[in-house]
Amino acid sequence: MKFNNPATTNPIDQLKIVGKAHDRIDGPLKVMGAAPYAYEHHKEAPHPAYGYIVGAAIAKGRIASMSLIEARRAPGVLHIVTAENAGRLDKGSFNTAALLGGPEIQHYHQAIALVIAETFEQARRGSIGACRIYRSKRQLRSGRCKK
Amino acid sequence: MNDLSDLRITRRGVLKVGAVSATALAVPSVTTAQVSSSQPVQAPVISKLSFEVNGTLHSLDVDTRTTLLDALREHLHLTGTKKGCDHGQCGACTVIVDGQRINSCLSLAVMNEGAKISTIEGLGSKNALHPMQAAFIKHDGFQCGYCTPGQICSAVAVLDEIKQGIPSHVTADLTAQPQVTAEEIRERMSGNICRCGAYSNIVDAITDVAGRTA
Amino acid sequence: MKVFTFERAQTAESALAASKKSGAKFIAGGTNLLDLMKLEIETPGHLIDINGLGLDKIEALPDGGLRIGALVRNTALAADERVRRDYGVLSRALLAGASSQLRNKATTAGNLLQRTRCPYFYDTNQPCNKRQPGSGCSAIEGFSRQHAVIGASNACIATHPSDMAVAMRVLDAQVETLRADASTRTIPIADLHRLPGDTPHVEHILEPGELITAVTLPKPVAGTHIYRKVRDRASYAFALISVAAIIQPNGGGRVALGGVAHKPWRVEAAEAQLTSGADAFTKLLLANANPTHDNAFKLPLVQRTLAAVLADARKG
Numbered sequence: 001m002k003f004n005n006p007a008t009t010n011p012i013d014q015l016k017i018v019g020k021a022h023d024r025i026d027g028p029l030k031v032m033g034a035a036p037y038a039y040e041h042h043k044e045a046p047h048p049a050y051g052y053i054v055g056a057a058i059a060k061g062r063i064a065s066m067s068l069i070e071a072r073r074a075p076g077v078l079h080i081v082t083a084e085n086a087g088r089l090d091k092g093s094f095n096t097a098a099l100l101g102g103p104e105i106q107h108y109h110q111a112i113a114l115v116i117a118e119t120f121e122q123a124r125r126g127s128i129g130a131c132r133i134y135r136s137k138r139q140l141r142s143g144r145c146k147k
Numbered sequence: 148m149n150d151l152s153d154l155r156i157t158r159r160g161v162l163k164v165g166a167v168s169a170t171a172l173a174v175p176s177v178t179t180a181q182v183s184s185s186q187p188v189q190a191p192v193i194s195k196l197s198f199e200v201n202g203t204l205h206s207l208d209v210d211t212r213t214t215l216l217d218a219l220r221e222h223l224h225l226t227g228t229k230k231g232c233d234h235g236q237c238g239a240c241t242v243i244v245d246g247q248r249i250n251s252c253l254s255l256a257v258m259n260e261g262a263k264i265s266t267i268e269g270l271g272s273k274n275a276l277h278p279m280q281a282a283f284i285k286h287d288g289f290q291c292g293y294c295t296p297g298q299i300c301s302a303v304a305v306l307d308e309i310k311q312g313i314p315s316h317v318t319a320d321l322t323a324q325p326q327v328t329a330e331e332i333r334e335r336m337s338g339n340i341c342r343c344g345a346y347s348n349i350v351d352a353i354t355d356v357a358g359r360t361a
Numbered sequence: 362m363k364v365f366t367f368e369r370a371q372t373a374e375s376a377l378a379a380s381k382k383s384g385a386k387f388i389a390g391g392t393n394l395l396d397l398m399k400l401e402i403e404t405p406g407h408l409i410d411i412n413g414l415g416l417d418k419i420e421a422l423p424d425g426g427l428r429i430g431a432l433v434r435n436t437a438l439a440a441d442e443r444v445r446r447d448y449g450v451l452s453r454a455l456l457a458g459a460s461s462q463l464r465n466k467a468t469t470a471g472n473l474l475q476r477t478r479c480p481y482f483y484d485t486n487q488p489c490n491k492r493q494p495g496s497g498c499s500a501i502e503g504f505s506r507q508h509a510v511i512g513a514s515n516a517c518i519a520t521h522p523s524d525m526a527v528a529m530r531v532l533d534a535q536v537e538t539l540r541a542d543a544s545t546r547t548i549p550i551a552d553l554h555r556l557p558g559d560t561p562h563v564e565h566i567l568e569p570g571e572l573i574t575a576v577t578l579p580k581p582v583a584g585t586h587i588y589r590k591v592r593d594r595a596s597y598a599f600a601l602i603s604v605a606a607i608i609q610p611n612g613g614g615r616v617a618l619g620g621v622a623h624k625p626w627r628v629e630a631a632e633a634q635l636t637s638g639a640d641a642f643t644k645l646l647l648a649n650a651n652p653t654h655d656n657a658f659k660l661p662l663v664q665r666t667l668a669a670v671l672a673d674a675r676k677g
Contacts (some may be wrong), residue, residue, distance in 0.1 A: 019347055021287035030292030031280040031299060033227020033267035040226035057486035075190050120221065121191065121212040121362060128401060189364040211367045211408070214395070234396050235463060247436070247465040253392045254466065257367050258410055301462070308461065313440045316456045316596065321445045337596035338460025 049078055051116045052123035054130045055109030056101060061136030063103045063112060070129030071115055076122030080130070081114040105134065198262045200225065201269025209256045216240045218256035219266060227267040227296045231340075238339035241297040241304075242266050248304035250338075267296035270303065278359065279303050282352035290343035298339050302353045305335040309357075327357040362398050369410045373572065377541055379409045380570035387411050387572060389432055390466040392459075393475040400485060402492060416574055419443070425580030428537075431470035431573045435525065436461070438469060448578060449586035450605050454528035457590045460597050470573035473526055473536070473553065474565065477519035477623070478599055479508065490516045491561045498561075501653070507601065510652040510659045512622035517561030518653065521554060521623050522599050528588060530625035531605040531617040535577045541570035550576075554624035564623075584609045585674040590619075591666055602659050604666050608674035612636045616646065616667065621659060639668035 012018045029035035039048060056063075068080050083089060083102030091098045101110035113130055117123035197206040200223060207222050216233075219225045219242070228251060231239030235253040242251045243265040271277035279299050282288070289295040309325050317334045318325045325331060332353050333346075341349065365384075370376035379385055384406030388394055397403040416430040419441050427448070429438060438444060439455035459467065481487045481499035488497035500508050500518050508518040534550040554565050567573070584607040592598040603619035613636045617627035631645035643664040650660055 021285065021348060024284075024287065026292065027284045027287075027289075028273065028276070030289055030295050031267075031276070031283045032271065032273065033225075033296040035292055036226065037229070037293065040220075042224045042226070119191075119210060120217060121210050124399070125362060125364070192364055192366050194367055211365055212362045233399065235392055238460065238462060241462055248462050249466045250392070250462045253395045253463075255367070255388075255391065255395065255408075258388070258391065258412070260369070304461070311440075313436060314445065314452065314456060316453075318456075321449055321452055322442075334596050335461055338462045 049116050050120040050123045051114045052127045053111045054113040054127045056105045056112050058134045058136045059108040061134050064133045064135040067131040071126045074126035074129050076117040077126040079116045194257050196257050196260050198259050200264045213256045214252050215254040215256050216251040239294050239297040241300045278356050282355045286348045286352040288349040288352040289345050294341045301339045363404045367408045382407045389468040389471045392463050392467045427578045429576045433469045435464035435467045447581035450588050451528040453588035454524040458524040478522050479519040494562050505653040505655040509622045511650040512556045514557045517557035527605040527617050527619035527625040530627050537575040539572045539574050556623050582607050587670050589670050602663050604670050606670050
């Protein structure tokens with residue numbers, strides 16, 4: 001498709017369907033910032049822990065080994081979830097890749113570990129300590145094994 | 148069933164893998180990383196701070212790494228302001244600090260000592276919606292609603308900035324008073340992105356409020 | 362983000378003293394530094410908040426120029442009456458950059474010192490000679506559409522992302538600093554940023570602990586002031602290339618380019634040829650350009666953009 005001519009009007013511009021304003025039951029809550037999304041239920045779940053995802057550093061291959069000694073020692077870190085300890089890994093019918101990867105990597109930055117800590121900042125810092133070595137078709141790569 | 152045996156591959160097994168290129172030189176450093184580091188484990192630095200949010204003074208003890216965004220959401224439980232990207236690219240975290248809109252994800256809480264902060268929660272309430280909030284409802288300026296608080300805070304600031312005479316990239320005459328046009332609104336709102344694509348209705352909502360306050 | 366201690370400096374002296382601490386860094390707006398700290402590309406152990414140092418004024422200078430405090434916010438600088446009237450190219454360049462939220466926080470000095478947005482620099486999984494000297498440059502053999510076409514090296518082809526700096530280069534700005542030993546110096550903007558060479562991790566000539574206190578502009582240059590930014594989106598995107606120009610009625614003037622190198626690109630010696638037109642001038646301006654396959658389009662893009670700028674200036 002070549003964009004050589006200016007776009008003129010089309011049926012959508014009538015705003016009879018696409019773009020037509022609707023009254024939404026959640027509208028007032030959303031414009032007030034009062035609609036609660038995922039981790040915003042502080043009353044129902046006080047003192048939550050926080051997770052930070054470690055993403056695969058290769059697009060395709062396997063995790064050859066993963067050392068979590070440093071990550072576990074980081075202040076505030078409570079637990080680290082990986083494919084090794086997560087139990088049965090499934091995916092929804094609309095997912096292409098597994099949400100938690102390992103040892104096979106299906107895409108770049110696929111989640112391969114979740115570092116769980118008392119605060120967000122501690123979980124994020126803890127994730128730096130996860131040393132991963134990958135074996136992909138062409139070479140050995142290491143992720144974050146240098147300080 | 149996942150084959151997890153490779154996760155326990157030995158050092159010798161790693162070295163045996165064929166086709167190791169120059170990155171095999173990384174292997175020695177990898178093996179040393181298996182030994183625990185001699186660096187001391189650093190505990191968070193906690194700092195006291197106080198600022199005013201929506202007219203109320205708050206005093207907090209925060210990890211110095213805490214952003215203003217996380218201080219609002221996690222410490223004060225004001226979850227109206229959203230974390231979209233945490234890197235200043237989406238605008239969902241837009242709040243107004245000392246009269247100016249900023250991305251609260253790119254400001255440390257401790258940098259806001261003594262500041263006056265307005266969030267979406269402070270703009271209006273159920274029985275007294277801010278005109279911009281009412282306009283967003285009337286013109287259906289959202290779908291999922293996650294960018295909405297940032298859009299509304301920005302929109303309020305946009306009209307204020309035009310009133311103050313601050314020019315924009317699309318202002319034809321730099322030295323003249325900028326006008327509220329669709330082009331100006333779109334340019335000035337460019338720091339707030341909407342994955343649902345409610346932009347056209349957002350522009351309608353802002354135009355509506357601008358018309359009424361003109 | 363690594364753990365850090367934090368202090369608010371009350372005076373320039375205390376800021377300089379604090380900067381001697383190991384791992385200390387100044388923070389002003391923080392819009393680039395915090396971004397990089399979250400990714401642990403920057404890892405200061407001590408932050409010195411310099412927002413309270415009173416470096417936020419814009420003052421007229423006796424010679425007719427302007428002194429812009431290092432802490433003046435981008436929005437305030439772009440909106441200043443004198444800048445809009447007399448240094449239009451600077452106002453336009455500032456308004457072309459980032460978003461309103463970012464411009465409200467970003468400072469003059471921070472804008473100059475901001476670091477590249479090369480995606481390989483940002484991805485800590487990839488080799489990068491800026492982040493880890495000697496590890497290699499992923500961009501050279503990678504996706505380099507947005508990277509430098511001139512002044513680069515085998516070690517690094519990153520660009521400097523600032524729009525403001527390009528305008529300041531065309532305006533012959535000077536950067537005033539305070540050094541760790543309390544002496545001051547003035548650095549011409551052309552000398553502030555370094556080309557990568559063999560040491561892409563050394564991006565400017567400031568010494569450790571050296572604090573930019575102000576940027577000065579000479580008295581206004583008459584002519585048509587234009588900042589033309591070419592990018593993939595109409596707003597909120599970095600330049601593929603940009604042109605900052607002050608054009609005289611005779612078609613001559615001065616030109617600086619953004620998006621093509623690790624610093625604003627200007628060749629004063631070639632400017633006498635500007636009256637010969639965009640084609641001839643661009644050949645001189647970008648002589649010895651060494652683009653990659655991905656970014657070779659930037660060369661004709663510069664020439665055509667400059668031609669458009671000159672045509673706009675003629676209209677008037």
